[in-house]
Amino acid sequence: MSTFKIEGGYSLKGDIEPQGAKNEALQVICAALLTDQDVFIDNIPEIRDVLKLIEILGNLGVKTERLGVGQYRFNASKVNLEFLKSPEYTQQAIGLRGSIMIIGPLLARFGQGFIPQPGGDKIGRRRVDTHFIGLQKLGAEFTFDKENQWYLVSAQKLTGSYMLLDEASVTGTANIVMAAVLAEGITTIYNAACEPYLQQLCKMLVSMGAKISGIGSNLLTIEGVSSLKGCKHRILPDMIEVGSFIGLAAMTASEICIKNVGIEHLGIIPESFRRLGINVAQVGDDLLIKDTDHYEIESYIDGSIMTIADAPWPGLTPDLLSVFLVVATQAKGSVLIHQKMFESRLFFVDKLIDMGAQIILCDPHRATVIGLDRKHSLRATKMVSPDIRAGIALLIAAMSAKGTSLIDNIEQIDRGYENIDGRLNALGAKITRI
Structure with a gap:
């Protein structure tokens, strides 16, 4: 079993291209x-x-x-x-x-x-x-x-x-x-x-x-x-990687250009991140994520808390809800994350709570996130990756946290993300594979 050692708190900068889907x-x-x-x-x-x-x-x-x-x-x-x-x-x-x-x-x-x-x-x-x-x-x-x-x-x-x-x-x-x-x-x-x-x-x-x-x-x-x-x-570019990189840029207050994303195949993914207040700009077939020091979650017209939920295509893919959840922890405002398809996919949030995130796990399918608005950084900790998507969400959290975190069972992350440590280190991350 391998482990990631992550020194958090660094902003990233540069270009990154998604792998095949x-x-x-x-x-x-x-x-x-x-x-x-x-x-x-x-x-x-x-x-x-x-x-x-x-x-x-x-x-x-x-x-x-x-x-x-x-x-x-x-x-x-x-x-x-x-x-x-x-x-x-x-x-x-x-x-x-x-x-x-x-x-x-x-x-x-x-x-x-x-x-x-x-x-x-x-x-x-x-x-x-x-x-x-x-x-x-x-x-x-x-x-x-x-x-x-x-x-x-x-x-x-x-x-x-x-x-x-x-x-x-x-x-x-x-x-x-x-x-x-x-x-x-x-x-x-x-x-x-x-x-x-x-x-x-x-x-x-x-x-x-x-x-x-x-x-x-x-x-x-x-x-x-x-x-x-x-x-x-x-094979098309991997839309899940594209969404993961958008979330990573936001959480680490970074400026990242995601190259050759296959815009026409991303559906509502970019717009869903914009609803969290994240600046996602389209430049040709690239996405530029910048000005992420502060992002504020939208609310509905009547002022009620916004819900982000998965749905069959062309709805939002369930594979990205873990990323949306972790990104919301440093936003201004609150959001309800509703994972409709899988009843165990939100159970990784206890690790985020240990890191200082304000999350209420309502039931196996729903979690309410109260954003910290960067007033408090997440705390470094030791974690275990339970599945591919929770694993990348925990990696994003660790990269935004102050201090050094450890993530065990990173084979789960490797199942879905090719050379993720090498590619992110090229942008300025501090990730060591043990």
Whole structure:
């Protein structure tokens, strides 16, 4: 287990560029299983979760070649399904929730797929019913081995179907779409997720020969084809990193230019930070964060406390609520943070309270933050990163605090942020990896 040692209280200055989007990478890499031809993917973030998925595909028999930084070639002409039944695969897949997205492609192309109950962040109940109900609608048979915590889907033939998803699950929609592109007939998915990650996956599949309409909406129509060809695909900048850097600049009273952010794919993220009073200026495809010595949270027209809540796209992504919460601790004013999707994601706030933040945890989903308006700095302390997003929020808090903080279990942060200490140190941070 590694630790970050952070000497806080320093302002940062300079340019930083976001990595490729982690959530998109996990989807499009799995899509390489749908064809026996070469798939080239660029701008892959070389982070723990993504590299673990590439390793799983390699063990499955997929030829994986690193062509350069973030550039990979995948060829799934020879896939060894027997590996799916091995203890090694079980161990690898349990630690990576994104591994569940190999089910759809394997089912579509080979008629079966196995997956142990996936792991990932400990942020509350994360059910996978949507995945399997959708695949069953396409004609798959589903089996769950309770004793071994294994999922199995199989089908001699997939047939298109109409389905109304019970939730707009991003990974669930991705799995169903990847299965439906090779199903016979037309599949209609209503209440589909429409995040930029899913749009990118659909565009990639279209470039491979799939027939998908409604991309960017919550109503997808897929006309099945008999086979897909290879393609070249470039992953978008990671909107979660962009939001994390905006929050970091605000908390540390820094001037940072975030380069090549993919403005058109950020949705309401920049405007949501502006509601906290943060100066977020757009310069071409860059975001300039400056004049952050003081920022004041807006209130509603009637004077009531503003609420920042997550919602399916085009609403605010839940992956950034931890950052919004920590940034609000040094603002002027109060805000209610409402995390609707995961009931354990706000439990890291006890560490912020230990650091001197004024936060009332109302229940597992809601926290009220009373901003300190920089009248009192947060105190340095020792912490443990419980998940990726809480981990980056704690790192931001530690960088703004006076004194030296320690964050254990930083492997959680490494799962989502590539060389985060090196990149931030280049801007003037004081972070040591122990």
